Amino acid sequence: MEHNRPANYATRQGKRILDYLESLSGRHVTVNEAARYFADEGSGIGQTTIYRHLEKLAGEGRIRKYVLSEGKSACYQYIEDDAECREHFHLKCEECGTLIHLECDVLNKIRRHIFKEHRFRINALKTVFYGRCGNCIGKDET
């Protein structure tokens, strides 16, 4: 016996939440953004409910949860079925605060190398590279 899975009723809210994430084509959102979206749509969904669904979906591996120390609130992202581009790293500019999403190939190189050569499995859901983005490089040298 693994988990004692609750029951998993197919509720209106559950469907809307999953549909919403699926419709974002890879972008990730916070609970707050989602709540605002549903509120604007008309019939909102309680934030408690959103939290519970996102946690459950993340636990099931249907969506991905990013916990970046910045900004505080967690982000959730739908996982495409085709599995090509998945997790990405985040680059955070220390100067302007921009968060850059760094896709795939480099990520996998870094991750594979560190795993094979250094016996360390990187958690991209949490790791953030700090530095300066192109726009801020050259502005001044602080």
Add this chain to the structure above:
Amino acid sequence: MEHNRPANYATRQGKRILDYLESLSGRHVTVNEAARYFADEGSGIGQTTIYRHLEKLAGEGRIRKYVLSEGKSACYQYIEDDAECREHFHLKCEECGTLIHLECDVLNKIRRHIFKEHRFRINALKTVFYGRCGNCIGKDET
């Protein structure tokens, strides 16, 4: 003029905080632990002040800030003076807390790649890779 650096008065609190971190020989502490320490010592230091100093020191690269378990409080750790520590990357195991110093050409290659191709200059001093170390991989799958 670059930044308008506040002023940096040498205050009693500032000295005690830095001394305390330095005295921990590598261990890291939360704001709460630090506050409790100073309280026990006799004349406590306001937690607001502790927050402000730790944030500043982390921003200056004098100490490192970790955000280990989600939702929990951040940890801060003194960075040894030896300049080597500033050049390489750090891997932090989310499970056992071990900090690994990674000196590796491949990583520098990747860093160069990210700079050239993605126009982002990584600050190795502030960047920490989170994940699981070799010892903890395989223990369980949480």
Add this chain to the structure above:
DNA sequence: TTGCGTGCAAAGGTTTTGCATGGCA
């Protein structure tokens, strides 16, 4: 009908902010 799902309100915990006062330069 049964019992999970929902959502409001409140709790819990960390970090930030407002503001009067203290202390360094």
Add this chain to the structure above:
DNA sequence: TGCCATGCAAAACCTTTGCACGCAA
């Protein structure tokens, strides 16, 4: 003396929990 630093209290945030009611099965 001029300002920054301090620290109390309160606010701001994110997330979780308690609980009564609603709704899927």
